Amino acid sequence: MQYDVIIVGGSFAGLSAALQLARARRQVLLVDAARPRNRYAAHAHGFLGQDGVPPQEIVARAREQLARYPTVAFLDDEALQAAPVDGGFELVLAAGQRVRGARLILATGMRDELPALPGLQERWGQTVLHCPYCHGYEVAGEPLGVLAAHPMSAHQALLLPDWGPTTYFTQGQYEPSPEEARHLAARGVRLERTPVVRLLGEAPALRGVALADGRQVPVHALFVASRTHMASPLAGQLGCAFDEGPLGPVIRVDELKQTTVPGVFAAGDASTPMSNATLASASGVMAGICAHRSLVMA
Known part of the structure; x- marks a missing residue:
């Protein structure tokens, strides 16, 4: 036919x-x-x-x-x-x-395609997210993070404080420009330059991230641009x-x-x-x- x-x-x-x-x-x-x-x-x-x-x-x-x-x-x-x-x-x-x-x-x-970080895929769509407009309301009020994976990740971090206190993890690769850094500071976004190496909590839940220097940062949802x-x-x-x-x-x-x-x-x-x-x-x-x-x- x-x-x-x-x-x-x-x-x-x-x-x-x-x-x-x-x-x-x-x-x-x-x-x-x-x-x-x-x-x-x-x-x-x-x-x-x-x-x-x-x-x-x-x-x-x-x-x-x-x-x-x-x-x-x-x-x-x-x-x-x-x-x-x-x-x-x-x-x-x-x-x-x-x-x-x-x-x-x-x-x-x-x-x-997500960054090569263990724990991302099994949380994708639940506590590892791509779009605050699609999923931000459901995680609002909790500590949030943006895992830098792209030059536009800083822009994502600028949006996110409307949903909750935000940390921008540069992964040592995606440093904000001076202008972006000023905007992030004005929005109350915390900058973390030490790379995230591990996600904490039993998937698909997320309670935080572990950094390369051994520190842990409380995060209940992590936004990442795939x-x-x-x-x-x-x-x-x-x-x-x-x-x-x-x-x-x-x-x-x-x-x-x-x-x-x-x-x-x-x-x-x-x-x-x-x-x-x-x-x-x-x-x-x-x-x-x-x-x-x-x-x-x-």
């Missing part, structure tokens, strides 16, 4: 795109490997109408609603390869199936251009979510350095509408 649009990725962006196309009565295939970036978080926050709801529950409810539309099909599989073919694009799935669509929406997401990588090779296989974001590459798109490859759209975290549930959903809406418009205009 030739679909009008194949969407790869079934989290907030992909589901939002599928809903627009379903309501336009187009034949849509949603391919999902069920490895969303937010799978480590117990709850979604800051998402209007869904605040505090587990991400898996939001996805399950959305899929249930989508299934009511007769033109939507689901494949719970991983798309391994993508290539242009006459009239559109062909995907090869992990199970060996090949599927074709006239348009392609990549909502494939990102993979996070390096980001494409979770899927499809955009590269298709020849899509990338832009270098502050934490890693993102697929280059225009205001209509069109990539540099005609007929291929991108949505969600893979297409923007701003990762947020609401923004991902909104970009999926735009990608779905614009993919439909491209079919009409063709």
Whole structure:
């Protein structure tokens, strides 16, 4: 079967795109490997109408609603390869199936790479966090830390005192500029230049960090900017251009979510350095509408 649009990725962006196309009565295939970036978080926050709801529950409810539309099909599989073919694009799935669509929406997401510090991964999404807007409220009032992993980490430390007393751990690598240091001091942020070598407490809980000189600093949540990588090779296989974001590459798109490859759209975290549930959903809406418009205009 030739679909009008194949969407790869079934989290907030992909589901939002599928809903627009379903309501336009187009034949849509949603391919999902069920490895969303937010799978480590117990709850979604800051998402209007869904605040505090587990991400898996939001996805399950959305899929249930989508299934009511007769033109939507689901494949719970991983798309391994993508290539242009006459009239559109062909995907090869992990199970060996090949599927074709006239348009392609990549909502494939990102993979996070944390600093090489023991204890971070098993706390990721619970007490080791990336976004104060997503998770700060739940840890507010407790001693907080920012583990420097990027030149923008000082900016993260500037934000955090609105949620709690903050220590900025430079790791001996990401010293704030004189201007940043003045702003951090004005915000009451404590600077710690001795590197963190170990996290304290039984994961996923966190009660503090151990420093290289033997000291311990009380910290109940640690914010860190992960390096980001494409979770899927499809955009590269298709020849899509990338832009270098502050934490890693993102697929280059225009205001209509069109990539540099005609007929291929991108949505969600893979297409923007701003990762947020609401923004991902909104970009999926735009990608779905614009993919439909491209079919009409063709």
